[in-house]
Amino acid sequence: MTEKPRAADPGTTGSAPGGSAPAGKSSGEERVVIRNNRKIGKAAEAPAAADAGTDVPAEGLVEEGEIVVDEIEAEADSVDGPTPAGPPVVDAPAQPAEGGGGSPLGAELESLRAQLDERTRDVQRVSAEYANYRKRVDRDRGVVQEQATGSVLAALLPILDDLDRAREHGDLVGPFGTVAEQLVTALGKFGLTPFGEQGDPFDPTRHEAVAHQTSADVTEPTCVQIMRRGYLLGERLLRPALVAVADPE
DSSP, X not given: OOOOOOOOOTTTOOOOTTSOXXXXXXXXXXXXXXXXXXXXXXXXXXXXXXXXTOOOOOTTHHHHHXXXXXXXXXXXXXXXXXXXXXXXXXXXXXXXXXXOTTSHHHHHHHHHHHHHHHHHHHHHHHHHHHHHXXXXXXXXXXXXXXXXXXXXXXXXXXXXXXXXXHHHTTOOOHHHHHHHHHHHHHHHXXXXXXXXXXXXXOOTTTEEEEEEEXXXXXXXXXXXXXXXXXXXXXXXXXXXXXXXXXXXX
């Protein structure tokens, strides 16, 4: 089959003078022409020639249309062309608001914080209780040790009384006197301290008066005779002293 040639659209296209196609365009190639409103006025100046079917081109219409098409194609190439390669853009995940608001994550966070505060208070309470318990145990241990030492020393006090009487009579001499002094020194290392000397002021908390008399030589109650010395274990009274007290006249 032979194709029928398309009829030229009068007023839109026209042949160049002499019936030849424009340079650079083939005769069988379809051309896209966009009307240019700015050239409509010039094309309308020769209506008679267009009606008569003469082959008079609209001045500047085809050329302007070709320019517009070329510009549109250039813009399309610049837009539709390959874009430069680059890393893909990934939207950052939305961060939860401070405090959690009413989201499940916020509620769970608040619950964990409350549990942490409760556990912290429990640890502090247990630590305080343990510190008090340790202090109480140390204090009780010291008291028990002092009581045990006091019991042993109290059992040795009659021996010390015999040594004092032997010293007063002059019998504590020679090797026996040396052993007696070593015994007193060893007991002193455990905190045993003797007290009660003639002329000491009478102290009812430390002295036990077994005899009273008056004297013009004293201005206050005074121990004028020591019948048995007393002993202290540290600050604690282990045994009071037996004394005779003289009151002023």
